[in-house]
Amino acid sequence: MPSETEQAFIREVWGLQGTAYLVVILRYYSRFSILGWRSLAWDDAIMFLAIVAHTAESLMAYLVVARWKGLANNAMTDEQRAALDPQSNEWYLRVNGSKTHVAGLILYTTLLWLLKACWLVYYARLTEGVNNMHRLIRSGIIIIGVTYTSCLLVAFLKCIPFHHQWQINPSPGNNCMPAISTVQTIFVMIMNTLTDFYLMAIPLPVVWKSHLPWRKKLILLIMFSGGFLEMAFGILRCVSILTLGDIDPAQSGYWSVRESFVSVVLTNMPMVYPIFRRFIEKGLSASRSRATSQGDTRGYKLSSMPGRAASTGQRQNLSFSEPNDTAWDSEEHIIVDRGQGGSISREEGSLNLPKHQTIGITFDESGTPGGSATATDESHQIMVTTEYTVTEGSRRSSSTMNGPGFLNR
Structure with a gap:
């Protein structure tokens, strides 16, 4: 039976997953209800791939905690490695936990970069006709492609041969411990932060220079500044893995799921926000209409x-x-x-x-x-x-x- 902490995390995983599904459904509802299925664009297709990757990542995090008891090939002394029986259940749990960590980290990286691609396609449509924006979009495509490829290369080449990432005895070294690999954790965090800064640099100057009222301009600035929140979660994930990874190897799964959820919600916010705005405006309009009909009895x-x-x-x-x-x-x-x-x-x-x-x-x-x-x-x-x-x-x-x-x- 999973411990109370493990059960709490399992509930958190599927609760966040269900909320992410709801947000994506609202996104597609907004697109269909206003403009019809013909309005679907490439970012909508990319979002579908992203939610599939998010589901797979959540499943990996669930397996790490519920099935493999949070164990991997780290948090062991050399004596413990030598004394562990290859036929024991702990050996089995640690090997499979390490393999699941490898798959989960690849899915985590793929999800984040799919969401970045979704932002980029959205910005391309958003800034259509604005001077010099096509250059920023094209540069963004190159940057996202190069950084994603580099993250995958780090994931596959940081430990050679590759199967040493689930080796128990002898110790394979930090680079071959997927749950706490310093190289991979820091590299992905840096690439994630830099690309988020670049993506935010595309719409924010345009919004700032626009002639919109300040209230609406502030709403857009907040909406397109969500990358700061995502960066904060990415940094928290990196710090928790490097400081608590040898105590609790499941830290990688904990914070990967949380950061991924925040990224999914922020990426869909520009599409979901109008639904709530229209709902509020309809309520205010109905209130004004009732006030007008009750107050102007002599009008026609x-x-x-x-x-x-x-x-x-x-x-x-x-x-x-x-x-x-x-x-x-x-x-x-x-x-x-x-x-x-x-x-x-x-x-x-x-x-x-x-x-x-x-x-x-x-x-x-x-x-x-x-x-x-x-x-x-x-x-x-x-x-x-x-x-x-x-x-x-x-x-x-x-x-x-x-x-x-x-x-x-």
Whole structure:
């Protein structure tokens, strides 16, 4: 029977795994419900591979603790190694525990770098049309590929021959003890930290220079700064393995699972956040609507005015662009100034607008209303879905805009 500590860790492993599944399901729900299956991109496919790797890594951590009792080929003196019977159960547990550690570390590294690739593809779509961003993305592809390959080389070449990583007697040396290997632990931590810094350097300057309101800018800065939290967990993992590894070899499994969970949640946050934002906005909008209907008893809707032709229940696509403006849209594009050489990225899907009175206003390039817009011209069209209420002394309006990742001005 596993000890109380082992049982607590087993519950933690599967609790974190279940939460990770929920976060990924919410990610795909957000993509499907707003833009349909055609909106799926390469980062969604990479996330599927990442969750498979996360499941396998959690299984390895479970086996290390529940099946192999946290034992490996370390935390033994030379006398203990020489006295251990190769036919004993402890020998069997230590050999298989070491093999499971080897597999778990490879899966841990693969998962982290899959999530980095997911971030990179997302940033490529996010910064489409922004000057010089394609160079950062291409450099990021090279950096991620090189660092992942180097981590795998360390995992396979730090101990030659490879099977010495589960050797018991004689002592194979620290490099061949996968649970506490100093070389592999420090190298992966350094590569992980450097790549996280690079990935955060892609969106943060763009968000900082944007013309978004400070409240929304702060939300984006926090969202894209999650790499700092991941780096903190990576450093904690490294310190715990190097300081407690010989006392408790399962430390590698403990912190690998925790860091992986944090990385999965942070990587999916930009996709999951709009669901909670829309839920909150709908609640606030409903509250304002009730307050308006109860307070303005003498007002009436424009659609109910005599001689006013009302066209209710229509749904329109919202296309809004403005020079020197930055918007975060349902396809996570950054809109930049044309005069700076950028290009305007349009939505690939329609926003799910409420059934209210729809008023169309067309502006030409000079900003004069009344211009005509075609499918290929350079004019800007604003479709504002608004329900107006007119009273004797004031005119009030309420509007709702829906769409994942769209931060209203």
